[in-house]
Amino acid sequence: MHCFFQFFIDKVIKLKNSVSDTLRSLPASLPSSKSFPSHCGPIFDILSPVTADEVRKLLSSSLPKSSVMDIIPTSLILGCQEVFSEIIAHLANLSFSEGRFPDKFKQASVTPLLKCRSLDKSVPSNYWPIFNLNFISKVLKRLFLTRFQPHMLDLPNFNNYQFAYRRGCSTESALQLYLDRIYSTSDKGRLVLLVSLDLNAAFDMVEHATLLKRLSCSFGVSGVAFSWIRSYLDGRTQSVRMGWYSSAVTLCSVGVPQGSVLGPLLFFAYTSLLSTIAKSHQVFQQQYADDTQLYVALSPINYSNELITLQSCLSSLHVWFCENGMALNPSKSDAILFVTAQRLKIMFSLTSVKIADSAIQFSDTVKILGVTLEKCTKHQFIHLLTATCNE
Numbered sequence: 001m002h003c004f005f006q007f008f009i010d011k012v013i014k015l016k017n018s019v020s021d022t023l024r025s026l027p028a029s030l031p032s033s034k035s036f037p038s039h040c041g042p043i044f045d046i047l048s049p050v051t052a053d054e055v056r057k058l059l060s061s062s063l064p065k066s067s068v069m070d071i072i073p074t075s076l077i078l079g080c081q082e083v084f085s086e087i088i089a090h091l092a093n094l095s096f097s098e099g100r101f102p103d104k105f106k107q108a109s110v111t112p113l114l115k116c117r118s119l120d121k122s123v124p125s126n127y128w129p130i131f132n133l134n135f136i137s138k139v140l141k142r143l144f145l146t147r148f149q150p151h152m153l154d155l156p157n158f159n160n161y162q163f164a165y166r167r168g169c170s171t172e173s174a175l176q177l178y179l180d181r182i183y184s185t186s187d188k189g190r191l192v193l194l195v196s197l198d199l200n201a202a203f204d205m206v207e208h209a210t211l212l213k214r215l216s217c218s219f220g221v222s223g224v225a226f227s228w229i230r231s232y233l234d235g236r237t238q239s240v241r242m243g244w245y246s247s248a249v250t251l252c253s254v255g256v257p258q259g260s261v262l263g264p265l266l267f268f269a270y271t272s273l274l275s276t277i278a279k280s281h282q283v284f285q286q287q288y289a290d291d292t293q294l295y296v297a298l299s300p301i302n303y304s305n306e307l308i309t310l311q312s313c314l315s316s317l318h319v320w321f322c323e324n325g326m327a328l329n330p331s332k333s334d335a336i337l338f339v340t341a342q343r344l345k346i347m348f349s350l351t352s353v354k355i356a357d358s359a360i361q362f363s364d365t366v367k368i369l370g371v372t373l374e375k376c377t378k379h380q381f382i383h384l385l386t387a388t389c390n391e
Helices: 003-027 052-060 074-079 081-098 133-154 169-189 206-217 221-231 262-269 272-282 304-323 341-346 378-390
Strands: 107-114 127-132 193-196 238-241 284-288 290-297 336-339 352-355 358-361 365-368 371-374
Touching: 003 238, 003 290, 003 304, 052 081, 052 133, 074 081, 074 133, 081 221, 081 284, 127 365, 133 221, 133 262, 169 193, 169 284, 193 304, 193 352, 193 365, 206 221, 221 284, 262 371, 272 284, 272 304, 290 304, 304 352, 336 352, 336 358
Parallel strands: 107 238
Antiparallel strands: 107 127, 193 290, 193 336, 284 290, 352 358, 365 371
């Protein structure tokens, strides 16, 4: 029990220390990325009142899953919706009007889940931390999200190429855009160099102060809405639970919970500037949660300028990640050059790109959103996409 508790704490601490060391070692000539794009659009400062009917609709679509954090069984709440919808609506209106998230709902119970059955059960790094939260707190966050999300998605500073946790966006639509750009670039006689970036514990590394400043400066969040988010982030705690045994409670001073409905949108706001940086270098960028891909079209004969542009973009992103307390992981990042066998002979000297001062050799395949893409023909690409859609 203690080893899991300590591992989850030490992991973030070690990553933060590593990021700080990397930041100090970066050349002073690299441009800083600490800027906050100015907000342009409506202000989000008022939380509209919650009605019992609104709560009842949420309860009707909820699954009867209970958590160890629940004071009242979820099945009882769902079985008595008429009563509890009034109670929860009243609680939500008090919370929204005061700009405070209830302290009782800030504690999470973390259950270690083995990543794969074949892995050693005694090694903490082989486990995912699964967060269990109070059911009523989930309803409260969903009520906030219905007010917060429409504001965020309509703003120019939000990354429209973020495909996760958004209605109308999916892994399928993300893959279709990848393949469409690869095909259209190929039809123009050019090649595609794709880089897939891996982040260590991305959601756990979010700095609360930076997130709040970004929400205020770049997304127009203020008033009680801003106070509510700040209250939601402050004082969050967690403990590790296995069976009937639970560890000590520890404070979560960084990070947003990936397993909650609100955590992903806050993470997207935090990383929204990535698309701006990529666009400034004329590099295509896409994201699915924390999975980030960059790709650029190359000339089959004179590709040096495009390659320099991509490397400049990767350097800027590396600085941004470090300055925002996030850990880029070159060892798990990939690069692939989509090219025909005939053109590969011409471009034999192009074999790698540099990510965070590490040379990443081109792979023959890359796995994106569960689909393996090869540096192959269009027919094979279409076969891969068709197989994915049929699953």
